[in-house]
Amino acid sequence: MEPSFLFGQFLGGLTAAMFLFLIASGLSLIFGVLRVLNFAHGSFYMLGAYLAFQFVQWVGPRTEGFWLAALGAACGIAVLGGLVERLLLRHLYGREELYQLLFTYALVLILGDVAKITWGTGQLSVSRPPSLEGSLNLLGVIVPHYNLFIILLGPTIALIFWFVLQRTSVGRIVRAAAQDREMLSSLGANVGMVYTGMFMVGSFLAGLGGALVTPTQSIVPGMDVAIIVEAFIVVVIGGLGSFWGTFLGALIFGQVLSFGILIFPRFSIFAVSALMAVILIVRPWGLLGRPLR
Amino acid sequence: MLHRRMLLAVAGIAALIAPWEAAAQKTIKVGYPMILSGPGALFGEPALKGAQMYVDEINAAGGVLGRKFELIPRDTKGNADEAVRVSRELILKDNVDFLVGTLTSAEGPAVSTIAKENKIVFIAPIPKTDQLTAKANLHPYVFRSASNTTIEGRTAAEIVAKWGLKKIATISPDYAYGQDVTKAFVEHLKKIKPDTEIVDQQWPKLGEADYTPFINAQMAKKPDAVFSSLWGGHFLTFAKQAKPLGYFDAVKYNFIGAGEAASIESARTMGADYPVGIWGNSYDVNNWPGGPPAHKTYIDKLRTYTKQENPSSWPVTGYVAMQFLAEAIKKAGSTDSDKVAKALTGLSIDTPIGKQTLREKDHQANRGQFWGKTVNDPKLGHATMQEVLYIDPAPFMD
Known part of the structure; x- marks a missing residue:
């Protein structure tokens, strides 16, 4: 096997990993702070893709307007997320987790139908922005500029989050909310605002992931359910609620999928699922997660 | 008492209407199970449109054997179980004379078994799996105007x-x-x-x-x-x-x-x-530059019918399947499924894409793409x- 081929396979896995990280980090963040497992996260991702398509139609396909459209889609989903948290989810915090799960699952069905009614059932497509249309030759491997952008975007977002969470006062409050919400609210912080804010940030990431994936995939009904399964695998491997765990989980997922097809050509998804199963047995709280008390 | 009188009145009216209704009901009913929702609807919708266009055409020309066609579409949701369920319903409740339809290779063979059970002619316009007309699954009532794998x-x-x-x-x-x-x-x-x-x-x-x-x-x-x-x-x-x-x-x-x-x-x-x-x-x-004039006529009609300059490529599937059915009924001079099935076997017709024959051997059309x-x-x-x-x-x- 040529080294350039292995390098290409590695880069392919890395691109997939960074896409997954964008989406799974939002899921993990929401769980980490709100303790809500948001099934509808995949629906937010799908709606992000549809919104991006819609905005691209307005600003003109194949222009740099793509960036505006992607950002607009992500913000739109953040607002949607904020509304869902504020108006609906908020009433379920005191209830059993099962109710929250059922509620977010109902959202999956509703949002899926909304997408179908609005954009139909056909396949939709968005082109790469002209600035990232080309490819470059990296050590004998052709790497599309767009993939390179995604590979760089992942760690950038991870670093921004790390910085905000660890080094700013906002981050301190968020971390405190994750640790002990009652204590924080008795100290006078507005926990409700923190929750809404975090849900919006998580939704923003889902929407951004959906918008940015459109140049590399067709937009079809059903992409919501496909992605949520993968995002769950990532956070389970990395540790639910752990930010760097999600990053690590995504990296592992991407590489196992990429190199898995060389070993088990027809069972690459099996390799990832098997890995998840092993981790669930040996270390149920994930690689970098902490055991729940 | 009021109840009883009303019942009587209703029964009386029904008795009056019944023979009348029977005469009006002499349409040839064709059940059309097709994916009309979900991702597959992108192809199922135009496939229905093609069938509908043929039905409108032939009805405008007086129908077949002096009877008009009535197409009854049902959504299979791309699911073989649902396809079976709606096909049963079409046969038992709607009393359809024939079944034309299905899209996926899971739906086709599933509905074929229903057609066999009920001894009703079934023409598959789209499913491509060889299994549908393979020796083990072939029966007198199943035909495929689609291509196969x-x-x-x-x-x-x-x-x-x-x-x-x-x-x-x-x-x-x-x-x-x-x-x-x-x-x-x-x-x-x-x-x-x-x-x-x-x-x-x-x-x-x-x-x-x-x-x-x-x-x-x-x-x-x-x-x-x-x-x-x-x-x-x-x-x-x-x-x-x-x-x-x-x-x-x-x-x-x-x-x-x-x-x-x-x-x-x-x-x-x-x-x-x-x-x-x-x-x-x-x-x-x-x-289709080298194609027969019939194809050009068909595309022109399709453009008018769909009001699209560049219509979908799927309507022809439903169109040809309905054409086979109508021609077979004409040839059989009857809507009896046994007679129509016999007429379909080996039947050659001129379609927009040229001469098509449902082979005697396996009821498969020489459908190229x-x-x-x-x-x-x-x-x-x-x-x-x-x-x-x-x-x-x-x-x-x-």
């Missing part, structure tokens, strides 16, 4: 054999259709061009979102040409990822996409992202077939 795979092999290339690779979704059509392609190519070497076979799962690892792995094997059966949105995702990776350049566009990769739908959706220069197939084309190398059409603003090739599969059907 043997025809599609072998036709692609006939084309690729002419390229004179040796190292061939395949990439197909890992489920019944993908496996069957790829097997038919590989076996036929090896038979007609024995020096063929299959250097790589990739089997991404159906609905794969990231084809990059498969694309890289295939490129590493350096094939001269590639056969694919990724269809619809799957082909779109694949091509959008493969093109910037230099995949199509690496095989010098010696790439042939079965599964309607060159259909109007795919070309239109992808626009400038289409890997122009590859080969692909389609159920229909809106411009349109194949061609794609070029950019500046007028349409997207890719289209350069030279449209309709290959009659009769010579290489089993």
